[in-house]
Amino acid sequence: MPRETRGIPWLRAVGLVLLFGLTLPGPGAVPWAWSGAGVRLRLEPLPPESVAAFYAARGFPAAEAARIAGACVLQTKLINDSGTELEVDLSRWRIRVGPEPSQPLPDRRSWLRHFTAAGVSRQARIAFEWSQFPWRAHLEPGERLQGMILYGLEPGTRFHVTAPIRVGGRWHEAHIEDVRCPSRDAAAQSKGGKVQ
């Protein structure tokens, strides 16, 4: 039986445009990068309102979408131009805020457990899972990956990332200094608009 074609819900369109069309760092909001051993790693701030709109469009209740958006979300891109295999395991990554001891990234499974307990739909949870940078990945030469990482820090926090990456069987440590969690104010300023 033929089905009626529905248009894209406006919320989804807005979320996609905000997240993937307007998420570029505005003037003054520069992405952070490291390169070495033929590997390029790049972290880009995602404005909280864009992240919230994206997840709301994927079926997250507004409060949960806002919770994700406030968790210091950075788009992470990894490009393997090393000519050999690459492995990445986020459980080895460490973040450090000022003089405090370094800490691992927040466990992604705890987010998923929380969403389940909060009654977030399976469809939304799957979208969350697949929009994240893979927790463990193996990249062949020439492959690239991108996805979000939730650093779990307060908006505006400055921190240091240490990211071990195994290239051709040998570990290399990417260090990225003075990364800053996106904040609503900064995002609004960079767009010349006001916070909604």
Added chain:
Amino acid sequence: MNAGRRRLLGALAWVVVTGAVAGPLTPVHHRPQAPDFELQGIDDETYRLRDYRGKVVVVNFWATWCPPCRKEMPSMRRAWERWRKHGIELLAVNVGESDDEVFAFAAEYDLKFPVLLDPSGRVVRQWGAIGLPSTFVVSPEGRVVYKATGAREWDSEEIFTLLRELLPKENTKTGRRARGFSRVGSSG
């Protein structure tokens, strides 16, 4: 340069980064057996991978909210128009979305090839995909021979050549002679 123009240039740069092609297809070592699946299509048909044995099958995992997935769909549609004339099949498996959403997307992009639904994400996990889009090429023997993580220009000549090389040899003079030699050899 004003802020708006800078942002526009920045946007274009971002598109280039995410849309860049990371080489044609990555060969899969050891060529593992492709995990079988049985999934519902948006056309209400049931699709089983095992029914495609003897053919080259391109299995694409994607989602409507994934920008690189959206980006590669037009080239996939064009590629399929060519591939199907050569017996190369395409199964596009949506990950975790409702059939209404996927149906609307397929209509918007005018997709004519089979679009399947993996609502729980079980199948995409079985295939070991690490991101979306992820695409796997299955040989006529049912083995995974190539993979692609991220978007590709699927209608490229380079990819078509790789896929065509996997097709069973046609019943040409060369093919008959080769089989003949094989029979002679085995009987001798």
